[in-house]
Amino acid sequence: MPNSRCLVSITMLLFSLVANSVPEPGYCDSVLDLNYAPALRVDNIIFSNQGTTQTKYFHGWPSLAAVESTGVISMTWTSPGDDADSGCANHYVIRFSNNPISDANWDQAFEALNPPAPLDAGSPQEYTLNGLECGRRYYFAIKTVDESGNTSPISNIADAFASGIMAPTLVGAEVDSANNLANLYANPVEAAMPIFYEFALDSMPTFPNPLIDVDLLVDSLVSVTFTDLGDNVIYFWRCRAVAVGRSDSSSWSVIDSFHMDMSDFIAPAVDVSSPNGGEMLEVGSTYMIRWDCSDNVGVNSRRVEYTYDNGSYWELLQDWVSLPDSFSWTVPSQLSTQCLIRISARDEAGNIGSDISDGFFTVADNIPPTVFINDPVVDDSITMGWTAFDNGIIMHYLIDYTTDSGQNWVEVASGPGGDSGSVTLPMPDQIPALGIRVTCFDMAENSGADTLYVTPTEVNDGNGPIPAGYYLGQSYPNPFNPLATIEYGLPVSSPVTIEIFDITGARVASLKDEYEAAGKHSVTWNADNVTSGTYFYRIVAGEFSEVGKATLVK
Template sequence: MKKIAGLLFIIFLTSYANLAMGQLQVSLPDLEIQNADTTLEVPITIQGLAPDSISGFTFEVTFDPGVAIVTGHSKSGTSSAGFSVVGNSNSETTYRVSGAGSDPIYDNGTILKIEVQVMGSGTSVLEFSEIEINEGEPAFTSNNGSITVGGLPGIPGLTSPGNNRTGIAINTTLHWESVQAASSYELQVSESSGFQSLIADESLTSESFALQGLDYTTIYFWRVRAINSSGSSDWSEVFSFTTKEVPLPEAPSLSSPLNESEQISVDVIFDWEESNLAEHYTLQLSTTTTFGSGSLTINESVSETTYSAEDLNHNTTYYWRVKAENSDGESDWSDTFSFSTIVEAPGLATLMFPANEAESADTLVTLVWGEADRAESYQVQVASNNDFSPAVYDGEVADTVLSIGGLNFSTTYYWRVKSLNAGGESNWSSRAEFTTGAAQAGLPTLASPQNNATGTDTSLTFTWNAGENAVSYKIQVASDVEFNSVVREESNVSGTSITFDDFEHEARYYWRVRTNAENTTSGWSSTFNFTTLEKENKPPVVENPMGSISLSEDFGNSTVVDLKTVFSDDQTSQLSFELIDFTEQIFTAVINENSELILTSIEDQFGNAKVVVSASDEDGATIQDTLDVTIDPVNDLPEFVQIPDTVRFTSGEEYTLQYGNIAADVEDEFSDLTFSFNIEPEELTFEVSVSATEITISSSDFVGEGVLTFSVEDSDGGRIEGSIVLVVETGTSSELQETVPEEFVLSQNFPNPFNPTTQIQYQLPEAASVQFRVFDMTGRIVHDAGVERRSAGSYTLSFDAESLSSGIYLYQIKAGSFSETKIMTLIK
């Protein structure tokens, strides 16, 4: 490999031509050469130029011709490409090059390239012997480079740690001398001088390496060799060093159980922090702080930082400590921690009362059990199923007696008890059961209507006071005291009241109630009687007033209200209705057979009015209600009074149409109406005389049909549109003599059947918009010719069914209100 080391020159400029005071850097790069007899282009680069510029320069370079010769220069691709540059060899060891230009150099980068011919192997210094910028020669400093051609790198010299050093840390850094022309190094470290087994074999580019985690009191051997592209040097001298002895471990830090902790389980896991350099630990557990041999519960050597102990004594204070050990000795004891174990779990409770399988128990039951050893409290469960899911009671008590109320009658319950203390809990006791007695139905007492009450309503609510253990009640109402004629009865009343309707007026009734319990029924209560009031006719009432309504002018017919929803009568559903008053000037009003009030508008009338309606019952009692009606005015559009469908005149003549009588508006004078006209085609022209209300139409040489369209707008913006077909004829046309058909006619197509074309004739007695369509037998449109405006006359159209398949089709003509359909047959 051949390598040219770069050079760096720093030039402090004072004041030369265009170059202001500043700092300029001139440098050559490092180059690596693989083969001899190679020509290289070495760039001379400029840095730190801005904000200055260069208009001229001179560089003189010296070299060792045995290794490399500067043979010339190149400005191609450089910032001096626009300069005039000359160079020559002053001697066998010197090359001088100068350049100048009218356009200064402002940019950093490569200013020039020198051409170097590699001559052979070896090392040579390549340096600038002179630098001149802008005709000045500022002071500069230079670091000379070198050229190395071919050859293996030298052997590194080991420096640190020194050979045969002892007491070296287990984390240490190896150092060696830098070797010229070395691109990397190989380091080997072993515990044997023959390097049979390596603990490090590294390829490095620096002259040091950090070793981590070496063993204590161990001899290590190490060596280094240099490497470049030509190969590697011989190994360096082998150095050795010995690591320091193993230090004693530190005393461990205890973690769990915490110091002075209480209520610790008798199965304990001891845990402590790992001690540096410890190989194993000794744990001691004692019931005294002196850890005497007679008090030791545990004295174990363990390799981990945790230890499990089981079945320690309950309710006991223990002390524990740990020390760390390795091959060189042991640490001091750790701090001493203490803890207290939990008390022993309580004994089993014994159920006492009620006896197992007891019957007819009260729904307020007292449970009793025997006191258990070491028990501090008890958990009690009561349920109506033997798996206690769900429980009707599940709670903790301190005593051995518990009263539970609100139980259901005739129900079997199961119960059990568990003893509790700080040390845990016992198993559940044996399960016992008991059954509650049946509920006894209590006698209800009647409340309302009171006994011997008179003048009661025919719709009456009966109430009574609850009977004990009631699930429901049965009530009877009769017309006799023996209840042989029961007129009202309900056997499953959930509450203590019920309402019956439609009792007879001026009648005496008797009533009684009894209680239904879960499995029993009480006797009947005492019997009360009451007498209903005389019948009194009440007039109808207005339940939903008619209120007011707003309608628009010319609304037509409107059903405004159902009178059956306005009036009501508690004593009858048969009411009759009558119109008492209404204003006929703006609408009429009637009541139909469905009792609906219907209003009918009077054309162009609006304003405010009232409609008064009375409702009467069968006894003639009446009541009235009023409907306020507002008829809002609306704008009436103008209307066409007299407009021809078609007009005919001769080409070259004028036709005058009076438009003053074709439209009118009930709300506006004729002078308030605005007329607009348009005519097609453009060969037709027109003139409008507003004063004469005339439009004059003329055609110089046009013959055919045209359309005059016009609109009429009133003062409120209401607008209507119309059109007149214009038939312009020649003076000698036979069409002038043609007879206008008297009626609409659609003829049968000819030929029929046909393939694929046929002719269809139709006649129009007046101008109309004509639409021709063809349908298949499913009603689907298969042809639609659109809508065309036609004047009165006879017409023939041709229909081509090339795209249709054979079959029966319907064809239809619509012209204004006229519509007719016929059948035709296509055969292909």
């Protein structure tokens, strides 16, 4: 056999060590004991020595063993020697870890301090490891190194679950000052026996008169709740794991503390839900502003504000009242694309929290004005008036007439405003009829018009003067409560339908559905069964259809 190689047979014997001492149950402060350690056997180990390879045949490590001894781990093995079955190694490397040890993670395992010096081959050896955590599983392995630095393969991996119970680690306290209680949390520990968790709470760090509570069920955390705690008190707490039957327990955990302060410095949390950006609201419509608010103690009152200029000016809609989390709002006439709502909430301690719409909403006017011409007075001239209404504001009007059935129109008057007005026009001679048109424009330049045709001489058939054309008059009084009278005119006998609708377009009443003679007529609406708001009334007579608006105020 070449000099660069040699066969070494190393035989190791398995030994066991009797526990030195047993500490008092429940105390395992700085040591860990193991119950057993499986064996490792090593054969055919190749060492490298300064470029020269030597093959050493160990005749098998007897099992590396760890014998239970409360508070310590006693490891035993037989010295493998150096070359063949003789001599001794230079030194040992003993490593331990909470994870299984292999060649891949050998360097990451903890190295034991002050291992014993190797004895002659075949000699029994032992080593005691202190300062490990109770209730944890540990893994152990040994390598030998000769005088030339050659290192043996890893021994067998011994593992054992330390006797005793490890102390829990605290997670923290969740303090609910509004309900003067505290939830205490700790991490569970691994144990070889059934355990429960005991929490101690006291106003003194020495725990002279602790409150005790236990958690029997273990999830990802263990917890207890202490109630009826005192105000402005610093509480100290700790936790330990206890064996069922109290045969053993861990040491107490570290001590933590919390301050129970029932003073309220927390402002309410507010969240505007609508309008919250992107909505388009119609002028004059009723819109429900909604929000959510909460407080650790309770919300006392709310305030609602509106801006149409991105917050340069805030208009107060409702000031500090005990509202539910909503407010019914009549959308104003100011057209804008930079509208926001701000909700503020105040609690009993005077803390105020607020929220603003996340984005702009738009106030728009898409509904044209409704215009009607009142009964004219006709002789050598025509005197007539008109009334117009809109969901917003009438900005200006235009009056023109035609003598050729609408083929050509001549402007006779115009001006700002135009909710109502009157005009006197000469009656042209030798024409079959004169058409008069009043057009009104709102702030969005939506337009609505009414046209009335009159003849030089009107006929009276007992229902008053027969109008030259259909018309629908403004209800009166306006606003009203609860009765409103609606006048209308028929130039010829016609089927007539008159209905009432709310702002959403839903029909709320039917006032007329019959055939009527030509002339001036009226009908009365009793609005006892509906709520305050804006309503629209519509007439359909023959080919004629017109809409008017009435405001109910209760």
